[in-house]
Amino acid sequence: MQRLLFPPLKALMGRQYLRLLARRAAPRAQCDCIRCPLRPEQYSTISEVALQSGRGTVSLPSKAAERVVGRWLLVCSGTVAGAVILGGVTRLTESGLSMVDWHLIKEMKPPTSQEEWEAEFQRYQQFPEFKILNHDMTLAEFKFIWYMEYSHRMWGRLVGLAYILPAAYFWRKGWLSRGMKGRVLALCGLVCFQGLLGWYMVKSGLEEKPDAHDIPRVSQYRLAAHLGSALVLYCASLWTSLSLLLPPHKLPETRQLLRLRRFAHGTAGLVFLTALSGAFVAGLDAGLVYNSFPKMGESWIPEDLFTFSPILRNVFENPTMVQFDHRILGITSVTAITVLYFFSRRIPLPRRTKMAAMTLLALAYTQVGLGISTLLMYVPTPLAATHQSGSLALLTGALWLMNELRRVPK
Secondary structure (H helix, E strand, C coil): CHHHHHHHHHHHHCHHHHCCEEECCCCHHHCCECCCCCCCCCEEECCCEEEECCEEEECCEHHHHHHHHHHHHHHHHHHHHHHHHHHHHHHHCCCCCCCCCCCCCHHHCCCCCHHHHHHHHHHHCCCHHHHHHCCCCCHHHHHHHHHHHHHHHHHHHHHHHHHHHHHHHHHHHCCCCHHHHHHHHHHHHHHHHHHHHHHHHHHHHHCCCCCCCCCCCCCHHHHHHHHHHHHHHHHHHHHHHHHHHCCCCCCCCCHHHHHHHHHHHHHHHHHHHHHHHHHHHHHCCHHHCCCCCCCECCECCCHHHHCCCCCHHHHHHCHHHHHHHHHHHHHHHHHHHHHHHHHHCCCCCCHHHHHHHHHHHHHHHHHHHHHHHHHHCCCCHHHHHHHHHHHHHHHHHHHHHHHHCCCCCC
16 A cells, blocks of 8 residues: 555655655544545644645645634625725715716726716716706816726725635635535625626616606615625624634523623614614715704604605605614614623623623714714714714624624534
């Protein structure tokens, strides 16, 4: 057997690697590599070098591979956060309808000459936003909003590359477990879906609406779907990353801990719902209807909450009701986070978990302050963009605390 095995190994890897091979009779469960080129009951390697199908391939131990994949997904979640923030600024500067077509490759090259810019401007002039809202816009002003939308789209392509290219590399290297392969496929599919959903959203603002008397804007439903899918992608990437990078705590499964875990899950869901309701606020410019706090105008409950019929339409299409709902969700979220924090203090928790609870509480009150300031100052773009970014930071804190409290599989 040795004569049959060692000569090809010597030719393939050299003499210095042969002494890394050792015969043993260990069970398969003790193999700590993503790939096992030889059956564990025959041969194993002490180093991180493995053999498979007669070729030498580098295989990381499972823990090292998990750290690499975890850091990659952490970077990916950061790129998604950047896309959400940049998309919010694009919406606040009313730049989202400046590019009136979509091409995966062709639009990557921006106009360079005066003729190309004028042709692009003429295409924009054919659509409702220019005719109704920006009919006196100059070419220089158009260039600003065009580059805002262009930056958002190019960042979206960067997000796609950040997911797909490393995923293909890790898959080929065998650094993904069977369960992780399914997650990575789902994340990459969600990235592609997110890009298509973005264009579907933009198309709603380019359509002629003869019966509409409002300024042209994208559908608030499609905007919420676009933001919601981005938040799902962010949460899934961040959760997987934290699960791979942060060692789990072996907490005693007491009744109090179970209640705290469930409360943390519910609070995170509430934070997600509040962030999603912000898409309807942005889509309907609902931040401009009542710029007072804590009352809405002169009353606690405004009279025009139920203007539309049927009543359910008011929840998604009435700017007054949309702002009212966002206020209620925000107040409920910060109240739940406060209760969650004081509840966590009654349970002996690791230091890192306590830090996550304190961070979540600080982010919650910061976000409330930003929201109220944005409302009272009539939605200035820098402050509104900071408030939108704060919702992402708050969601991050909620996910971190959830991850700290997760159940350790037996």
